Amino acid sequence: MDIDEQCQLCRGAPETINHAFFACPFSGAIWSRLLQWLNINRSNMEWTDELKWAETWCKGRSSKAEVYKIVLAAAVYYVWQERNNRLFQKRSKGVDGVLRQIAQEEDGCKKIFTRIGPVLCPTLGNFDEL
Numbered sequence: 001m002d003i004d005e006q007c008q009l010c011r012g013a014p015e016t017i018n019h020a021f022f023a024c025p026f027s028g029a030i031w032s033r034l035l036q037w038l039n040i041n042r043s044n045m046e047w048t049d050e051l052k053w054a055e056t057w058c059k060g061r062s063s064k065a066e067v068y069k070i071v072l073a074a075a076v077y078y079v080w081q082e083r084n085n086r087l088f089q090k091r092s093k094g095v096d097g098v099l100r101q102i103a104q105e106e107d108g109c110k111k112i113f114t115r116i117g118p119v120l121c122p123t124l125g126n127f128d129e130l
């Protein structure tokens with residue numbers, strides 16, 4: 001990644017791994033919504049800290065840890081796709097569009113969330129309701 005490039009998502013900072021996931025206001029907004037969904041009560045962290053946290057958290061074999069892993073993977077994938085769409089095709093889905101994609105296109109994610117979502121975060125409703 002060329003660090004001289006401006007971030008495609010917010011155009012407010014140089015594009016680095018740490019910025020793109022999840023310090024960027026754009027991906028940060030997506031990530032904090034996903035953390036809410038997962039009923040994980042903390043704010044966004046920098047990429048390296050986020051990974052460290054994920055490593056510890058995912059040692060657990062609870063269904064919550066499984067969902068977290070899938071959602072993290074989906075978030076990274078779709079945020080990066082959004083970045084590439086903006087860069088190469090000048091198309092943008094926005095925060096809600098990316099969240100909808102994560103919910104709808106990530107089939108495994110959706111299935112798991114539909115199964116245990118209501119248990120994880122009853123107040124936030126179902127993944128499908130985005």
Ligand SMILES: [Zn+2]
Nearest residue numbers: 007009010024
């Ligand atoms: Zn940015």
